[in-house]
Amino acid sequence: MKTAIDVLVLDDNEDIATMIKTMLQMKQYKVATLIQPHKLLDTLEEYQPKVLLMDMLLANVDGRDLCARLKADSDFNTIKIIMMSAHPGASLDCEIAGSDYFISKPFEMKAMIALLEKAIGSI
Secondary structure, X not given: OOOOOOEEEXXXXXXHHHHHXXXXXXXXXXXXXXXXXXXXXXHHHHHOOOEEEEEOEEOOEEHHHHHHHHHHOOOOOOOEEEXXXXXOOHHHHHHXXXXXXXXEOOOOHHHHHHHHHHHHHOO
């Protein structure tokens, strides 16, 4: 059964994923989390998120590669992707990979909400 949600959070750090989910739920967003990048496609099909909030560097997977694959796939290329990272120069790298938006870690929750609202508003 498919469930439409607003945001899918993909971060291999479960604590970070849970914290982001909790904060977004407090703002009335429907949110799911994923900590296993290899399950991304199945999870996208199941939840059909409007926005994917994804860490750039995941365990054994480069989020930039995932982003590029999603943007090249007609089944998923309409999902807005917000990449996040603490690495210098990550913003440009993520833009090159096809990310719609980028936010630097650590981030203020207000900034995350504003970016999320911008992403959802552009759909």
